[in-house]
Amino acid sequence: MSFYTSLSGLQAAQTDLSTISHNLANVSTNGFKKSRSEFADVMASNFTSDPRRMVGSGAVLQQNRQQFSEGSxxxxxxxxxxxxxxxxxxxxxxxxxxxxxxxxxxxxxxxxxxxxxxxxxxxxxxxxxxxxxxxxxxxxxxxxxxxxxxxGEATPTTAVTLKMQMNAAASVPTVTPFNAADPSSYNTATSTSIIDDQGKVTTLTNYFVKDTPTDPSGATSWTMYSYATGVGLNNGNGTKVTFDGDGNMTAPQGATALNFNPPAGGTARAITFDLSGSTAAKQPFAVASRTQDGVAKGExxxxxxxxxxxxxxxxxxxxxxxxxxxxxxxxxxxxxxxxxxxxxxxxxxxxxxxxxxxxxxxxxxxxxxxxxxGSNVDITEELVNLIAAQRNFQANSKALDTASQISQTIFNIRA
Known part of the structure; x- marks a missing residue:
């Protein structure tokens, strides 16, 4: 009987070691919850047994209780x-x-x-x-x-406003005719993000080329070329922008139309372009304000x-x-x-x-x-439990060895 009792103790200790090892193996596992092996004693009895003479029959695993305390x-x-x-x-x-x-x-x-x-x-x-x-x-x-x-729903751009200050002291470009790919053929450029008919953001770029001055009063004239997605608006024809000797804009009067014919997949449409309030002065080019009425789909x-x-x-x-x-x-x-x-x-x-x-x-x-x-496993606590489980295993193995020796002694008795 003691043989099987010790064997159940060994099995219990082995289960405890396995539980502790599982806890330690998951010490770095996010959200892991440790477990604790809980055991109960085994008693064999019946209604005629004298409770004062009952001897236990070992241990059995009652449950592996999960511990749901919060981890770090x-x-x-x-x-x-x-x-x-x-x-x-x-x-x-x-x-x-x-x-x-x-x-x-x-x-x-x-x-x-x-x-x-x-x-x-x-x-x-x-x-x-x-x-x-x-x-x-x-x-x-x-x-x-x-x-x-x-x-959101996209709304294509139908109107752009650009208020700027042109540099009246700028020189006429040395390279002609205008070529958007050659910075030497224009004086300055500015870009505005607009929304195409497919709801995508594209860039409208306006290039300004100063014309040869002919007015002794100081009036200046510029030709504005507009491009979007590499395509020239108004078929690449320029728009005249003029200023009087005091730097006030004289043309165009009000908004002008830029006819945009996008590449395949787009729809041709007109964009009104308003330069009202722009001036010319002997100072560097600058943009005072810029607006457009399109709304892109939110990415x-x-x-x-x-x-x-x-x-x-x-x-x-x-x-x-x-x-x-x-x-x-x-x-x-x-x-x-x-x-x-x-x-x-x-x-x-x-x-x-x-x-x-x-x-x-x-x-x-x-x-x-x-x-x-993180895991709620405490390494120090588990290592202490590991030592206790090891000693329990050793003690039960010693009891098993003792029971085996006693049995062998009995076998060796001779008549």
Whole structure:
């Protein structure tokens, strides 16, 4: 009997060593929760047994209890690195199991190639749909979070204003005729970003060539050539811009039309170009103001998650679009969750079904962006436990050896 009792002790010590080793192996695993092996004694008895004479029959593993204390927090600066300070789990949809929802404390999320917010294993973060103000409607359901590439509707440019100061003392270019590729054939150039009919940003460049002076009063004349996407507007013909001797602009009067015939795929249209308020002086060329009325589609520029869990995408046109609110899961008995590996848990009958909620509400933990929760394994504590488990193993092996020697002694008794 003592042989099997010692053997159960060896098995218990081996299980304890395995648990501790597993904890130590995951000391650097984000969101990992350590376990503790708990054992119970084995007693063989029946209703006729005298309790004063009962002898135990060894030990048995009662449970490997998971420890859900919070791990250390590490600041990363990545807005999609999320941590739950307190109770709760992130809900994710696993990629290789259709419809299967898992739970994790590892909040290292990022944008996948398909622009879904996913973890390192491709599981998609689950969130509630929200209104434009970030509130969750009563009938909101959980779903994946996908970031749109663009935001807003594009409006092509129809009008440009440019107020500038021309250098009246500039010399006439030595190279003629005008050639946009040769800086020696023009005096100065200025560029304005405009929106084409496809909603893309393109560049309108205006080149100014000073004409040979003929007016003794000091009046100056310039020819303006306009190009966009390498195409000359008004078929490459220039527009005369003149100033009197006091530097006041005399032509053109009001806005002029620039007929833009874009390359294949675009639509021909006219852009009104207004130089009103421009002057000429014996000073370097300068632009006082510049406007255009087009609106480009916003290009995705970043994503952020606030403390309440609202996910907001930002775009180059200034738009901010709220995409969802991070869902958090909680359980009546978290220690009953099934460990699936990969930092995932799934619910069981022992844990109960998940109760869903959001950050810092109704007992759920507070969401933190830009941080990662590390493992809750304490190396010093585990090493001390390792020494104790080793001694338990050695003691049980010694008891087993003693039982074996006693048995051998009995076998050697001769009549």
């Amino acid at each position: 927090l590490q600041t990363t600066g990545n807005s999609l690195d999320l941590t739950i300070s307190g109770d709760g789990f992130f809900a994710v949809k696993m990629p290789n199991a259709v419809g299967t929802q898992a739970y994790t404390r590892n909040g290292a999320f990022s944008l996948g190639t398909d622009r879904f917010i996913t973890d390192t294993q491709g599981s998609r973060l689950q969130a509630y749909a929200v209104e434009t103000d970030g509130t969750v409607p009563a009938n909101s359901k959980l779903g994946d979070v996908q970031v749109p590439l663009t935001s 995705f520029s970043g994503v952020a998650v606030d403390e309440s869990g609202v996910i907001t995408a930002s775009y180059s046109n200034g738009d901010s679009v709220k995409l969802g609110k991070v869902a958090l899961a909680n359980f009546v008995n978290p220690t009953g969750l099934k460990q699936n590996g990969g930092n995932y848990w799934t619910s069981t009958g022992l844990s109960g079904t998940a109760t869903m909620g959001t950050s810092n509400e109704n007992g759920y933990g507070k969401l933190m962006s830009g941080t990662i929760e």
